Amino acid sequence: MATIKDIAKQAGVSISTVSYALNGSPKVTNETTERILAIAKELNYIPNAAARSLKTRETKIIGIFLTDFNGAFYGDLLQGTKDFLARKGYELIVCSGKQSHWMLPERMIDGAIILDVTFESEELVRYADRGHKLVVLDRELSHANINQVLLDNKAGATLATEHLIEEGHRKIYAVTGPGSSYDSKQRLQAVMQVVERNAGIELIVMEGDFNKEGGELAAKRIMAESEEGLVSAAVFCFNDEMAIGMFNYLAEYRPDIRIGEHIHIVGFDNMELASYSQPRLTTIDYSKHKWGALAAEQLVKLINGDTVEHERIYVTLLKGKSVGPGN
Structure with a gap:
């Protein structure tokens, strides 16, 4: 692979002259x-991105870290x-897993967006x-170099309950x-607060996993608890994937149970797939885009030294077919 030294030798100039020329000086x-x-x-000279970033102290690359895909x-x-980021001249890379954390201390990226439970809060600080x-x-962290762009989980869970x-x-x-999920903890806290404010409401908490399988298992358990005859049940699934899993289970194993009549299900996220459920799933809606x-805008502001305030993504209740227990 050709180096700056090779170019300088062939051009008959100094290495510094080549460097200036390549950088448009x-x-x-x-x-x-x-x-x-x-x-x-x-x-066929290819610039060394790592060396260039050491000189300019920027890579024009942003990392977003996710728990999984x-x-x-x-x-x-x-x-x-x-x-x-594209409008601001940055590239985006998507990372997952603890082995990818090294990209931050090695300064292979200019900044990071974190939605990844494998990061301990102390590590981020x-x-x-x-x-x-x-x-x-x-998560919620207080630091001059950390900005929070959080989903309004409590408002969404309150609306659903x-x-x-x-x-x-x-x-x-x-x-x-x-x-371990921050979002789940926030939603459960809000649900419990609503139940406490309304006398006579019984709350049964089932731990899921944010996957369709978790919804299927929850539906199976609810049906098992209602073997003597399900008059009416209400379920708040903390995301749409579990709600869809519950729909799937009932359609396959309990076609006698009519969603919206015998059991009322509410989800969270307004996934595109949820719009095709029958009946239409009632869910908490917000713009993931x-x-x-x-989050990207706030990060670019941080990188540029601009003042930022913590932001919150607001939510609404999107009603599907709704049939109460008395209908």
Whole structure:
């Protein structure tokens, strides 16, 4: 592989002159620059990105760290992030797993968006102490180099639970996400607060996994608990994937149970797939594209030294077919 030294030797100039020419410096005449660029092309010279980033202290690359790539949740979020960064001249790389954490201390990226439980909060604070710019989507951290762009989980869970109560349900199943999930913890806290404010409501909490299998298992358990005759049940699944899993289980194993009549299910995320459910799933809606774009915008501001405020992504209740227990 050709180096700057090879170009300098063939051009009969110094290494510094080649460096200036390759970086478009006015210190080199146009004639010399054109000759050096022609030789670089002839030798198939490829700039060393790592060396260039050490000099400029920027890579123009942003990393987004995800816990995993399962499910249909991440598409719009990543597209929103990519769209904004492209307009600002940045590339986006998507990372997952603890082995990818080294990209931050090695400064292979200019900043990071974090939606990844494999990062301990203390680890992120250490990076921020060293000057790394971070935007977190899955936790609350107070640091000058860390911005929060959080989903309004509590508002969404409140809307979902109050909706089920307004439909006349007195017994509510809450199917949570993994215990390590910030979003799941926030949603469960809000559900419990709503139940506490409404006397006579029974809450049954089932731990799920944010995957369709978790919804299927929850549906199987609910049916087993209702063998003597299911009059009415209300379920708040903490994401749409589990809600769809519940739909699938009931369609295959309990076709006698009519969703919207015998059992009322509410999801969270408004996935595209949920729009095809029969009946239409009631769910918590928000813009994942906007979430990704806003996270990218805040990170670029941090990198540029601009003032930023913590942001929140607001949610609404999107009603599907709704049949209360008395209907």
